[in-house]
Amino acid sequence: MAGAKDGGLRRLSCDDNDKIARDWFADEVKALGCKYEVDKIGSQWATMEGENNDIPPIGVGSHLDSVQSGGKFDGPLGVFTGLEVLKVLKESGKKTYAPISVINWTNEEGARFPPGCMSSAVWSHQLSLDYALSCTDTADRTRTIGSELQRIGYAGPKDVSYKTNPLSAHFEIHIEQGTRLEEAGLDVGVVDGGQGMRWYDVSLRGVTRHTDTTAMAGRQDALVGASKAVLEVERIGKAYGGMATVSLFKSAPQNFCNIPAEVDFSFSMQHPDAAVLAAMTDEIEAFIRATAKQSGLEVKSYENVWTFEPFKFHDEAVQCVEHAAKENGFSYKKLISHTGHDSIYTNFVVPTAMVFTPCKDGISHSPLEYASPKDCSVGAQVVLGAVLKYDDMLRERHG
Known part of the structure; x- marks a missing residue:
């Protein structure tokens, strides 16, 4: 599969590299004899039959898309682990009570088509399908994710809804994207919740002149106003003990001789306490609006494009992950996730939990992203154990 020249990945959702990865996934699961389906937002579903196919499958899901400067583990580790679960079951001859589905969720990153976790949000009824399919490419506003799914042949017929396409539970493995496990020398993380997140798009308008x-006293420089906001976002993140970053940033006109009159930028904020997160976002909005007024700028738009409250994963699913770690003799600790994953949306409607595996220096969204084969294997064993434990619980309830 295609990768970037720097050794990482540039596999943006619905680009040509994404099609290559999707085609590979389809071939792999068909070779295992799975029922293979694609839904209307392009997510791929591979289901291995169980003894009782009248109950919803246990899901193992993640994503194959990356950010522009991505690594090889964020997302693919979860999908590859799901495939390994299916291979182990097939090769061992073990038939689970419930069917098992492995899912490649479309556009988890949201790097090309914001917001992130798009398909799982639609599946859990947190986002409408029509809205999702109309979301545009950040680099080319004439392209929508709907049109790109059609172009690469992955606009499927299957419904995108937990009501018509249900799961019994959802498990996901991911690199930690931090150093907590590595610094503690632990094998695995049992993820029992996550912090809240906010994404915003802001447009400032001034006046361009020579x-x-x-x-200097008469300038209405949108870039200066936006630059003050960049520094304030960072200050607020530090002051509140949370996280805050300005990411996308565009200014116009782009030449030596004109004062920038148009600036569009995006920022995100995160904190595990909902009240603190609300205070952070209120403070930055007040700052941006006050700065614009003082500088003679217009706040053309100020849009919240993604909101997620701090949350807890389902106790029963978390206990299955913890049981699997203990049963295999792995050292672990309970952790919260610092960012979004498809599991935060499946958690709205089905028991969900996650497994974290250590990653070198906590680096992610970078070609330097790395998790050792041993750590990946340990994490995969925990996922398999959690799935089998949950399957035993379903057998007790329904059998």
């Missing part, structure tokens, strides 16, 4: 002839 840079060489306009007096």
